[in-house]
Amino acid sequence: MAYVPLADQDNEADLHHPHSWVTKYVWSQDHKVIAIQYGGTAILVGIAALMLSLLMRMQLGFPETFDLIDPNAYYQSVTMHGMIMVVYMLTALLLGGFGNYMVPLMIGARDMVFPFLNMLSFWFYLVSVLILMASFLVGGGPTGAGWTLYPPQATLAGTPGHDMGIILMLMSLAVFVVAFTMGGLNYVTTILQNRARGMTLMRMPLTVWGIFVATVLGLFAFPALLVSVIMMTFDTLLGTSFFMPAIIESGTALDHNGGSPVLFQHLFWFFGHPEVYIVALPAFGLVSDVLSTHARKNIFGYRMMVWAIIAIGGLSFIVWAHHMYVSGMNPYFGFFFATTTLIIAVPTALKVYNWVLTLWEGDIRLNAPMYFAIGFIFTFIHGGLTGLFLGNVVIDLPLSDTYFVVAHFHMVMGVSPVLVIFASLYHWYPKMSGRMYHEGLAKLHFWITFLGTYAIYLPMHYLGFLGVPRRYYALGQTDFIPESAQDLNAGITIAALIVGSAQILFFINILWSLRNGKKAESNPWGAASLEWQTPDTPPIHGNWGKELPTVYRWAYDYSVPGAKEDFIPQNMADADVEMESKND
Amino acid sequence: MSLFKQITDKPWERTGIIGGLRAEGTFSAPPEKVALVFFLVAASIVFSLFGVSYVIRMELPDWVPVSEPSQLWFNTALLVVSSFLFQRSKAVVSAGKKSVKSTFAAGGIFAILFIAAQMVTWQNLQAQGLFMTSNPANSFYYLLTGLHALHILGGLWVWSKSLLRLLSGAKPEELRLSIELCTVYWHFLLIVWIAVFAVLSNT
Numbered sequence: 054m055a056y057v058p059l060a061d062q063d064n065e066a067d068l069h070h071p072h073s074w075v076t077k078y079v080w081s082q083d084h085k086v087i088a089i090q091y092g093g094t095a096i097l098v099g100i101a102a103l104m105l106s107l108l109m110r111m112q113l114g115f116p117e118t119f120d121l122i123d124p125n126a127y128y129q130s131v132t133m134h135g136m137i138m139v140v141y142m143l144t145a146l147l148l149g150g151f152g153n154y155m156v157p158l159m160i161g162a163r164d165m166v167f168p169f170l171n172m173l174s175f176w177f178y179l180v181s182v183l184i185l186m187a188s189f190l191v192g193g194g195p196t197g198a199g200w201t202l203y204p205p206q207a208t209l210a211g212t213p214g215h216d217m218g219i220i221l222m223l224m225s226l227a228v229f230v231v232a233f234t235m236g237g238l239n240y241v242t243t244i245l246q247n248r249a250r251g252m253t254l255m256r257m258p259l260t261v262w263g264i265f266v267a268t269v270l271g272l273f274a275f276p277a278l279l280v281s282v283i284m285m286t287f288d289t290l291l292g293t294s295f296f297m298p299a300i301i302e303s304g305t306a307l308d309h310n311g312g313s314p315v316l317f318q319h320l321f322w323f324f325g326h327p328e329v330y331i332v333a334l335p336a337f338g339l340v341s342d343v344l345s346t347h348a349r350k351n352i353f354g355y356r357m358m359v360w361a362i363i364a365i366g367g368l369s370f371i372v373w374a375h376h377m378y379v380s381g382m383n384p385y386f387g388f389f390f391a392t393t394t395l396i397i398a399v400p401t402a403l404k405v406y407n408w409v410l411t412l413w414e415g416d417i418r419l420n421a422p423m424y425f426a427i428g429f430i431f432t433f434i435h436g437g438l439t440g441l442f443l444g445n446v447v448i449d450l451p452l453s454d455t456y457f458v459v460a461h462f463h464m465v466m467g468v469s470p471v472l473v474i475f476a477s478l479y480h481w482y483p484k485m486s487g488r489m490y491h492e493g494l495a496k497l498h499f500w501i502t503f504l505g506t507y508a509i510y511l512p513m514h515y516l517g518f519l520g521v522p523r524r525y526y527a528l529g530q531t532d533f534i535p536e537s538a539q540d541l542n543a544g545i546t547i548a549a550l551i552v553g554s555a556q557i558l559f560f561i562n563i564l565w566s567l568r569n570g571k572k573a574e575s576n577p578w579g580a581a582s583l584e585w586q587t588p589d590t591p592p593i594h595g596n597w598g599k600e601l602p603t604v605y606r607w608a609y610d611y612s613v614p615g616a617k618e619d620f621i622p623q624n625m626a627d628a629d630v631e632m633e634s635k636n637d
Numbered sequence: 638m639s640l641f642k643q644i645t646d647k648p649w650e651r652t653g654i655i656g657g658l659r660a661e662g663t664f665s666a667p668p669e670k671v672a673l674v675f676f677l678v679a680a681s682i683v684f685s686l687f688g689v690s691y692v693i694r695m696e697l698p699d700w701v702p703v704s705e706p707s708q709l710w711f712n713t714a715l716l717v718v719s720s721f722l723f724q725r726s727k728a729v730v731s732a733g734k735k736s737v738k739s740t741f742a743a744g745g746i747f748a749i750l751f752i753a754a755q756m757v758t759w760q761n762l763q764a765q766g767l768f769m770t771s772n773p774a775n776s777f778y779y780l781l782t783g784l785h786a787l788h789i790l791g792g793l794w795v796w797s798k799s800l801l802r803l804l805s806g807a808k809p810e811e812l813r814l815s816i817e818l819c820t821v822y823w824h825f826l827l828i829v830w831i832a833v834f835a836v837l838s839n840t
Contacts, residue, residue: 355649626653
């Protein structure tokens with residue numbers, strides 16, 4: 054039997070077109086509907102996590118005034134805020150949401166290669182979210198162990214949610230890993246095997262590259278989370294001692310004996326560090342495409358951008374222990390991990406230079422997505438530079454567990470990907486909905502969010518230098534922290550409340566525009582990549598009508614000398630490109 | 638084009654169609670096979686991380702060496718036969734012969750026997766008073782053998798679907814891919830089992 058490439062087996066009539074409302078919008082196997090289900094769920098849990106952070110900020114900023122949460126609820130909020138944002142919001146939104154929506158459209162496919170598995174992926178994700186949310190309802194509430202769930206404290210009395218909360222968290226994570234694996238196998242296989250004719254690997258938009266490498270990272274890193282989750286569940290439920298050392302809990306010696314909590318930390322961070330790049334790489338890809346389109350210039354150094362994505366992906370597996378400098382390790386290990394951590398700055402800096410050089414002498418259109426994309430460059434440089442501080446063992450030791458760390462990772466993997474998500478949502482909104490969003494409202498949203506996040510996180514660096522510890526419910530009596538730190542904390546809280554509530558602007562904008570927005574043309578930004586060339590806006594089931602597109606060029610033919618338009622779509626042959634006549 | 642050549646290509650230098658008249662996948666293999674390979678890599682990472690954990694846990698002072706039950710050699714033989722039968726059915730179906738049913742069915746049955754034998758081993762251990770929590774070596778024993786059995790059960794689910802189709806009269810050519818993928822998966826699980834056995838024996 055000869056091998057027939059997927060795209061060649063294409064027959065539009067064979068597609069299983071949905072017939073009822075339920076198969077179209079609920080049990081849908083269409084990648085675009087699944088993307089919206091994934092994205093919508095992720096945004097909803099994201100809002101919940103945002104609320105939790107605001108509760109924490111009210112406590113920290115005005116400890117005497119508000120009495121909303123007690124110390125237990127504070128720890129639970131810290132934990133759930135972190136875990137939801139990293140795993141259930143960012144990972145799900147960037148890969149489940151954008152991955153699903155963009156991949157088939159950008160590579161010229163009709164759908165993912167395994168649509169049923171894709172649908173299953175979303176439903177498993179939803180189940181994992183529901184299990185997680187259920188922990189708010191059980192006795193003892195959700196776990197308050199911190200998002201890293203370090204044993205032994207995660208399962209000991211004294212930690213809120215040490216009985217049911219932690220179990221539900223572990224179960225939810227295990228289900229999430231299964232959901233991610235099903236989705237991930239789909240993205241990887243689709244990108245490798247289902248590209249349109251002429252779409253070579255190096256003609257793919259950087260979005261696809263970012264999603265591809267991030268998915269591979271996920272497939273190889275989530276197993277570590279699964280392994281640690283399984284062993285921890287056994288320790289908790291069955292009484293084994295994989296991680297649990299001999300320990301005395303409120304006067305009674307527990308049955309555990311001899312386990313290694315540091316082993317858990319290694320496993321957790323072997324997942325946890327690549328996880329940072331699982332979130333960052335799709336964001337890198339998306340922002341590259343937004344910048345290039347709105348600067349009307351090809352992305353600077355496309356090949357280097359691709360290789361940097363791959364290099365960052367590879368390096369991300371050998372830096373994990375930089376999260377564990379204070380856990381105690383052989384100094385040579387610390388040296389090794391500090392070195393690899395600093396090496397990762399090279400490809401990352403390369404990407405930053407290339408983004409800036411893409412803007413250089415571009416014909417920049419300052420549309421709302423461009424605001425967010427340029428804002429991302431600022432916050433990412435900022436967060437990246439503080440990463441250089443923390444990557445060094447000697448600087449990390451005093452700064453560890455202070456607000457400096459909180460500021461660093463929020464800048465680099467909180468605010469930065471979120472700005473890219475907003476950039477991308479505004480950028481692709483016309484394609485997804487067929488309507489234009491309100492430009493003024495979007496820009497207002499940008500300025501409040503961008504300046505607001507600086508008002509929140511910049512002062513946190515100073516708090517960190519003062520030695521203000523993170524994860525504390527209240528500072529209490531401390532000699533080394535000046536009184537003024539409390540004023541700073543109050544200011545941060547006010548900024549956080551403003552930024553948090555300003556996100557309503559975004560929701561008003563997209564919901565209002567869904568009905569009342571100006572009707573969008575099929576390619577309002579004049580973008581060259583394939584997803585803008587679909588015959589229908591928004592694209593219908595099957596994406597491409599009767600015939601699949603053929604790709605003649607890379608995704609970045611902007612402002613080509615001699616061409617009449619300032620962009621040439623990927624599916625336009627040279628013969629069809631209108632040239633400027635010599636006489637003009 | 639080789640993969641290396643593909644990702645060192647300078648896409649801005651060349652326009653026009655690259656490649657033949659057809660769209661081409663990066664690998665000339667069906668997508669199911671590509672996905673399976675990625676899954677196998679992910680699964681081997683799961684098992685290797687358990688292996689690493691075992692070795693690290695072994696160094697700790699409370700470790701009690703436990704010798705593995707000799708019945709495991711018998712169980713291993715069952716799995717080898719199962720894997721061999723899958724290889725046979727793959728060869729038979731590639732050669733275009735009709736009678737693949739019995740070989741394919743037998744392959745799965747030996748895998749079921751393997752799981753049954755593993756459960757007998759568990760019971761023997763428990764009869765000796767070696768439970769999950771008795772000592773860390775036993776915890777790992779139950780965990781790793783259980784996880785491996787779960788993977789086989791997953792494979793058996795696919796196997797049973799294919800077998801049902803074969804029994805209800807589907808032509809062996811239609812199931813060629815399924816049989817091939819089952820075979821790859823079974824060989825993988827055999828290798829994993831041998832590795833697990835080796836790790837567990839190292840006390």
